Amino acid sequence: MSTLLLLAGATLILLPFIWMLSLSLKPQDEIFASTITLLPSRLEWGNYVKAFTETNIPLFLWNGFVVVAGILFFQLLFSIPCAFALAQRNFRLRTVVFGLVLAALLVPFHVTAIPIFLGLAAVNLLDSYAALILPFIPTAFGIFLFRQFFAQMSTELFDAARVDGLSETAVVWRIAFPLALPAATAFAIFSVTAHWNDLFWPLIATTSPEIATPPRGILYFRDQESGDDVGPLMAGAVIITAPLVLAFLFAQRKFMQGLAAGGLKG
Known part of the structure; x- marks a missing residue:
């Protein structure tokens, strides 16, 4: 029974993505047909060609990578020492x-x-x-997650490293951080997913197409020049979603380890 409930829940969650993929491969006349079918009569790869030619999706993907990588780098740079101090130092x-x-x-x-x-x-x-990176560098969630992880580590381990002559900075980055990689992977998944998919802030803080992130850039399918072409729009959505899916599939084991170690697993 529990397996059936899980399958039903997974189906409900995945259905929008399956429908998005289906629309991205359908001809225009089938998208607005009166009957609903998941499988197209023929695969319309032209939707993906339009997605790459009518808007600069490679540039949007690059901008997204720069933004999420910059945010994640500075979040780790500041949140890990803060979390270590909260967990392992008395002040x-x-x-x-x-x-x-x-x-x-x-x-x-x-x-x-x-x-x-x-x-x-x-x-x-x-x-x-x-403008896209700076507001997200302070992360209370990152500090909380790493603090919970570091709090479970033995204080004697870090004391031994200090006796061996390591500075406090070296203790954090050479001892604590490698041990916290599962938590870092879990945090990276949360951070990258949130900021890769964010439309609210890029829509407010940017106007130039040259620095548009993927969700912001895909809106150019809906302007007066490109029109409201559903097939290429869905193809673009598939393209910008695929990197996140692949990243999670590669990192899911460490992701679950990080959730369990950080005390967030229910």
């Missing part, structure tokens, strides 16, 4: 700081979007890679 107000991190988890980005927008406008950073 005044440590509990208060951790409480503030938990409180920050409750604040959605949309609440702070307008102040961030005004701040970036004041320093003339809108419509740039910096």
Whole structure:
């Protein structure tokens, strides 16, 4: 019974993606047909050709890679030392700081979007890679996840490294970080997925097609020049979704290990 419920749930979740793939391979006349069929009568690969020729999808994919890689790099750079300090170092107000991190988890980005927008406008950073990366570098979720992971590690291990002459920075990056790779993989999946699929902030912070991320770029199928062509639109959606699916399939084992180790697995 539980297996049937899981299969039913998985089918409901996957159905929109299956329908998207089906539409991307259908001729235009079948997309708007009165009957609903998953399998097209013939494969219309021209939708994918249009997706690559009518808009600059390779550029959008590159922009997406630059943005998510930049965000992830700086998130790890700052969140790992902060989390290590909260888990393995004793200092005044440590509990208060951790409480503030938990409180920050409750604040959605949309609440702070307008102040961030005004701040970036004041320093003339809108419509740039910096505008897409900088607001997401502070990550309460990343600090919380790594803190939970580091809290389970033995303090004696890090004390032994200090006795051997390692600096605190070396302890973090040469001892703690390699041990936290499962948690880092889990966090990377969350971070890359969220920012690769984000349309809200790129739609506000950018206007130039040259730095459009994949979700922002795919909207150019709906403008007056390109028209509202559903087949190529769905083909473009398949193209920008495929990298995330492949990345998760390759990293799913470490992803599950990271969730379990971070105390997030239900």
